[in-house]
Amino acid sequence: MLLIACANVAxxxxxxxxxxxxxxxxxxxxxxGRGRMIRQLLTESLMLAAAGxxxxxxxxxxxxxxxxxxxxxxxxxIGQDGALVTADWxxxxxxxxxxxxxxxxxxxxxxxxxxxxxxxxxxxGRRQPLR
Numbered sequence: 731m732l733l734i735a736c737a738n739v740a741x742x743x744x745x746x747x748x749x750x751x752x753x754x755x756x757x758x759x760x761x762x763g764r765g766r767m768i769r770q771l772l773t774e775s776l777m778l779a780a781a782g783x784x785x786x787x788x789x790x791x792x793x794x795x796x797x798x799x800x801x802x803x804x805x806x807x808i809g810q811d812g813a814l815v816t817a818d819w820x821x822x823x824x825x826x827x828x829x830x831x832x833x834x835x836x837x838x839x840x841x842x843x844x845x846x847x848x849x850x851x852x853x854x855g856r857r858q859p860l861r
Contacts, residue, residue: 740836743775747840768841775837776830783829791817 747754754767798812808815 736832736836739778740839743771743778743837744840747771768838771841772834772837775841776833779829779833779837783826787817787822787825 757767794815794817798808798815802808802812
C-alpha cells in the first residue's frame with residue numbers, strides 16, 4: 731500500500747516538475763547549478779511529506795481518541811476508560827523514518843528527471859520527450 735501511495739505521489743511530483751520545466755530551465759541557466767535545483771526540488775518533496783506525516787499522525791491519534799469514546803466497558807486489556815490505549819512513540823518514530831526514506835527515494839526521481847531537461851529546447855518552447 732505504501733509503495734502504491736509513494737508511486738502516485740512521485741507521479742504527481744513528476745507531473746508538477748514537467749509543468750515547471752520552463753522555470754527550472756531559467757533557474758538552471760542562471761547561476762544555479764543542477765545540484766542546487768535537485769536540492770530545491772527534494773526540499774519541496776520533504777516539506778510535502780512532513781506535512782502529510784504530521785497530518786496522518788494527528789488523524790491517527792484523533793482516531794484513537796474517537797474510538798475510545800465508544801462504550802469500552804466490555805473490552806479487555808484497555809484499562810480504565812481506555813488508559814492503556816495510546817499512540818506508541820516507537821510506531822510514530824518508525825512511521826517518520828519510513829516517511830523520510832520513501833520521500834528521499836521517490837523525491838529524487840522527479841528531481842533528477844526535471845533537472846536533466848534540455849535547457850535550450852525548453853527555453854525556446856519546444857516540447858521534449860520524457861527520458
